Amino acid sequence: xxxxxxxxxxxxxxxxxxxxxxxxxxxxxxxxxxxxxxxxxxxxxxxxxxxxxxxxxxxxxxxxxxxxxxxxxxxxxxxxxxxxxxxxxxxxxxxxxxxxxxxxxxxxxxxxxxxxxxxxxxxxxxxxxxxxxxxxxxxxxxxxxxxxxxxxxxxxxxxxxxxxxxxxxxxxxxxxxxxxxxxxxxxxxxxxxxxxxxxxxxxxxxxxxxxxxxxxxxxxxxxxxxxxxxxxxxxxxxxxxxxxxxxxxxxxxxxxxxxxxxxxxxxxxxxxxxxxxxxxxxxxxxxxxxxxxxxxxxxxxxxxxxxxxxxxxxxxxxxxxxxxxxxxxxxxxxxxxxxxxxxxxxxxxxxxxxxxxxxxxxxxxxxxxxxxxxxxxxxxx
Amino acid sequence: xxxxxxxxxxxxxxxxxxxxxxxxxxxxxxxxxxxxxxxxxxxxxxxxxxxxxxxxxxxxxxxxxxxxxxxxxxxxxxxxxxxxxxxxxxxxxxxxxxxxxxxxxxxxxxxxxxxxxxxxxxx
Numbered sequence: 001x002x003x004x005x006x007x008x009x010x011x012x013x014x015x016x017x018x019x020x021x022x023x024x025x026x027x028x029x030x031x032x033x034x035x036x037x038x039x040x041x042x043x044x045x046x047x048x049x050x051x052x053x054x055x056x057x058x059x060x061x062x063x064x065x066x067x068x069x070x071x072x073x074x075x076x077x078x079x080x081x082x083x084x085x086x087x088x089x090x091x092x093x094x095x096x097x098x099x100x101x102x103x104x105x106x107x108x109x110x111x112x113x114x115x116x117x118x119x120x121x122x123x124x125x126x127x128x129x130x131x132x133x134x135x136x137x138x139x140x141x142x143x144x145x146x147x148x149x150x151x152x153x154x155x156x157x158x159x160x161x162x163x164x165x166x167x168x169x170x171x172x173x174x175x176x177x178x179x180x181x182x183x184x185x186x187x188x189x190x191x192x193x194x195x196x197x198x199x200x201x202x203x204x205x206x207x208x209x210x211x212x213x214x215x216x217x218x219x220x221x222x223x224x225x226x227x228x229x230x231x232x233x234x235x236x237x238x239x240x241x242x243x244x245x246x247x248x249x250x251x252x253x254x255x256x257x258x259x260x261x262x263x264x265x266x267x268x269x270x271x272x273x274x275x276x277x278x279x280x281x282x283x284x285x286x287x288x289x290x291x292x293x294x295x296x297x298x299x300x301x302x303x304x305x306x307x308x309x310x311x312x313x314x315x316x317x318x319x320x321x322x323x324x325x326x327x328x329x330x331x332x333x334x335x336x337x338x339x340x341x342x343x344x345x346x347x348x349x350x351x352x353x354x355x356x357x358x359x360x361x362x363x364x365x366x367x368x369x370x371x372x373x374x375x376x377x378x379x380x381x
Numbered sequence: 382x383x384x385x386x387x388x389x390x391x392x393x394x395x396x397x398x399x400x401x402x403x404x405x406x407x408x409x410x411x412x413x414x415x416x417x418x419x420x421x422x423x424x425x426x427x428x429x430x431x432x433x434x435x436x437x438x439x440x441x442x443x444x445x446x447x448x449x450x451x452x453x454x455x456x457x458x459x460x461x462x463x464x465x466x467x468x469x470x471x472x473x474x475x476x477x478x479x480x481x482x483x484x485x486x487x488x489x490x491x492x493x494x495x496x497x498x499x500x501x502x503x504x
Contacts, residue, residue: 044439045414238413238440307417307464309437332416332439339417361435 015061016159016216020223024234032132034062037236044238048334051205051243052375055165056235057226064135065128065155065213068142072124073116079150080126083142085262085281086114087272088126094118096185096202098270100262101138106283106290107258108265109141110134111250115187115200127187127198129160129211131252159219164209164243166378167231172199172210175225179210184380192222204240206247206377246333246340248301248372254312255299255328255342263290264344266299266372298350301372302327302341302358304365309339310358316345317357317364324349324356333374340374341367384472385488386497387448392472393491400449401476404436407501409471412438415464420456420478427453427480429487434477436467445477449487455479 012035021028026037037059039047050056070076077088086099093116101109110130117125130138142152163172173180178190179199187200195218203209214222226232241251250256256265261283263271268291275281276291304310314327330341349356354369385393390408394401409415419435427433427447434445456478460466466475482488492500 038440039413043414045416048439242439308419308435309417309442311442332437334414334439 013062015059016219017059017061017223020220020227021059021234024227026234026236029237031237032062034132036062037234039236039238040234042233044236044242045334047233047235047239048242050233051165051235051239052207052335053166054231054233055163055167055171055209055229056205056239057223057232058162058164058235058240059159059223060162060211061159061216061219062132063160064130064132064138065158065160066130066135066139067153067155068126068128068146069151069153070124071149076124076126076150077116079146080114080142081275081280083145083282084112084114085271085275085284085287087275088114088116090272090274091116093123094186094188096187096200098185100256100267100270101141102262102282103258104282106261106286108252108256108260108262109258110138111252111256111267112138113200113202118188133253157216158213159216161212161214161219161222161226162203162205162209163212163226163232164203164205164207164235166208168207168209169380171226171229171231172212174229176212182210182380184208193225195222197222201380204247204249205243206249206373206375206379207243208378208380241329242331242334245329245331245342246336246375247377248342248374250299251329260299260344261287261290261295263287264295264297264299294347297325297344297346299328299342299344299372300350300352301370301374302330302343302356302367303370303374304339304341304358304360304367306365307339308360308365310341310360310365310367314341314343315359316343316367317359318349319355319357321357321364327358336374338374342372345369383493385448385491385493386500387446387491388500389446389448391445391448393448393488395482395485395488398482398485399454400451400480400482402433402445402448402478402480403476404445404467404471405497406471409468412436412441412443412467414439415467418460418464418467418477420458420461421453423453423456425453427451436464447480448491449480449482450484451480451482453478454481 182201325345327343333340417437433447
């Protein structure tokens with residue numbers, strides 16, 4: 001199963017929790033330039049189900065954390081709005097927006113979370129969380145496009161944890177009572193047993209949960225405290241992937257990239273109404289046209305009949321056997337207890353319920369187009 | 382009966398001229414939670430080194446290769462109905478197929494337990 005290549009581990013980075021993962025018996029794999037836990041001894045299937053039933057703890061310190069500073073919120077928001085289609089001017093203090101950095105022709109450079117600092121002395125500061133595999137590209141892009149008086153400050157000394165699942169609130173509130181009061185897509189400065197942190201009510205699993213940004217020197221304490229809770233298990237990248245796939249959430253480099261627009265990717269909901277009309281972001285002409293006339297292709301959910309998973313790259317055919325698209329993420333959904341996938345199809349075949357064929361191991365598997373949300377979201381209301 | 386092993390992590394147990402074939406304990410550990418198994422039809426001719434079955438875990442799909450040439454005379458439908466059995470009982474109850482051997486001489490190319498353990502330790 002090896003590739004025969006020279007040991008790639010030599011150049012891999014480690015998060016501040018590397019020793020904790022090894023101590024817990026994690027299987028470590030290369031991911032986005034980091035040596036990351038793909039699973040712990042519990043295994044992908046049980047880790048996945050645990051997160052949906054109780055609370056799963058993820059080390060996501062490989063992700064990029066940065067802050068964009070400007071003279072005040074309106075100025076900083078307007079500056080970043082020149083790069084993304086999300087409504088940032090309308091973002092209230094302590095609220096989070098999901099949006100995308102776009103190329104000049106409307107392709108997705110990266111998708112990211114933007115948080116407006118809660119206010120006071122922090123006014124004019126937008127905090128960014130970007131994908132590990134894209135952070136160098138994102139930072140260079142933002143710095144090239146935004147000059148003075150705006151300043152991008154990268155925070156490589158911050159670690160990031162995600163605590164996800166129906167018991168996440170109860171578990172976190174024992175150490176950080178402020179967390180329980182947060183609304184979905186809201187964030188605040190807080191303390192975890194006296195340790196300075198920044199807590200967001202957000203995540204990548206479809207469940208209620210939190211992301212906790214904390215200094216790399218303090219993260220092991222937070223990690224150990226949370227993993228000591230009987231309702232918490234550490235969860236690896238394997239289950240992170242199956243959880244987000246069942247929830248219909250995109251993975252950069254697979255479901256979205258510089259060739260896909262947010263409209264094609266079924267992310268139109270994240271484009272502010274004012275922004276659709278006013279524009280002022282890269283690729284507005286294409287995106288406005290795609291919203292008005294429909295895109296040529298669209299990201300949809302794909303549900304294979306039977307039990308066999310269809311993986312990334314699988315050809316999708318129409319009833320007549322013509323290729324109409326490809327699967328971009330696919331596998332087995334432990335909570336759906338069925339194979340689940342997403343991919344792009346020509347717009348004429350994108351309606352929910354459309355019958356399609358999947359070419360798996362030279363055989364045609366029957367499948368149907370569905371909503372990509374295979375497991376209903378349980379976000380905090 | 383003694384088991385023999387392949388470098389593709391299958392085990393073989395021979396009774397007369399029929400070989401029972403499955404995947405090893407090491408293989409199931411590497412795969413993780415098995416969620417799908419596809420077996421050949423009874424009567425199918427398989428040849429040594431050719432893909433004969435499919436096993437898929439949450440994360441990955443793998444071919445199971447025929448370690449020996451012959452005709453499939455039985456398959457284990459229980460692991461199709463409940464693929465998790467492959468994780469629970471890989472080297473016994475979760476066998477994949479029984480093959481009537483065309484050439485028992487092919488058995489000489491397989492490893493014994495000590496040889497396989499050394500192969501796994503060194504890979």
